[in-house]
Amino acid sequence: AQRVTQPEKLLSVFKGAPVELKCNYSYSGSPELFWYVQYSRQRLQLLLRHISRESIKGFTADLNKGETSFHLKKPFAQEEDSAMYYCALISGAGSYQLTFGKGTKLSVIP
Amino acid sequence: NAGVTQTPKFQVLKTGQSMTLQCAQDMNHEYMSWYRQDPGMGLRLIHYSVGAGITDQGEVPNGYNVSRSTTEDFPLRLLSAAPSQTSVYFCASRPDRGASQPQHFGDGTRLSIL
Numbered sequence: 001a002q003r004v005t006q007p008e009k010l011l012s013v014f015k016g017a018p019v020e021l022k023c024n025y026s027y028s029g030s031p032e033l034f035w036y037v038q039y040s041r042q043r044l045q046l047l048l049r050h051i052s053r054e055s056i057k058g059f060t061a062d063l064n065k066g067e068t069s070f071h072l073k074k075p076f077a078q079e080e081d082s083a084m085y086y087c088a089l090i091s092g093a094g095s096y097q098l099t100f101g102k103g104t105k106l107s108v109i110p
Numbered sequence: 111n112a113g114v115t116q117t118p119k120f121q122v123l124k125t126g127q128s129m130t131l132q133c134a135q136d137m138n139h140e141y142m143s144w145y146r147q148d149p150g151m152g153l154r155l156i157h158y159s160v161g162a163g164i165t166d167q168g169e170v171p172n173g174y175n176v177s178r179s180t181t182e183d184f185p186l187r188l189l190s191a192a193p194s195q196t197s198v199y200f201c202a203s204r205p206d207r208g209a210s211q212p213q214h215f216g217d218g219t220r221l222s223i224l
Binding site: 006009034036043044045046049086097098099100101102103 | 143145150151152153154155158168200202212213215216217218
């Protein structure tokens with residue numbers, strides 16, 4: 001069974017400090033991994049996906065198959081980054097189910 | 111495009127009552143799903159559908175029914191509400207079964223069962 005683990009429920013950092021939100025997954029095949037974000041009073045939205053190898057709002061995430069991790073990073077946190085972040089996994093072609101981690105609440109302190 | 115629209119936004123029910131949470135999308139997406147969001151639990155999949163007439167169970171289906179008579183609509187029914195079903199419910203859709211397709215979420219329905 002596939003599983004996504006986000007070990008931190010809450011992460012507080014100062015503005016301008018680096019941010020790393022941890023995500024580890026459990027799946028034996030080649031998964032598709034995503035980061036979703038939910039800002040206060042807004043709907044959940046896609047932040048980035050590993051296949052795109054893109055940087056969105058200064059965030060990047062690298063898939064490490066050896067460590068089964070997909071950590072989300074940003075070199076300098078901004079106040080507007082405060083939100084709930086969810087790591088999610090789809091187990092691959094033909095699969096329909098997106099499995100979410102329990103989420104990490106990021107709080108950026110001014 | 112309105113995207114994914116959920117109604118109502120808020121609802122309070124008494125134990126044993128029934129209700130239907132509505133979800134509609136105008137993007138002609140094949141795949142639709144329902145999640146519940148609980149503190150410390152993240153989002154858990156309730157039911158999903160890969161197209162009109164096809165539905166299947168997710169991780170936490172008990173107490174919920176769904177149907178998919180059209181591509182656009184995917185209602186979630188609570189037949190006999192229980193306090194354990196107090197949660198925030200999100201409907202989502204994506205174009206097809208493709209694994210890399212991002213999901214589009216609705217604003218959510220906050221449901222309280224007394």
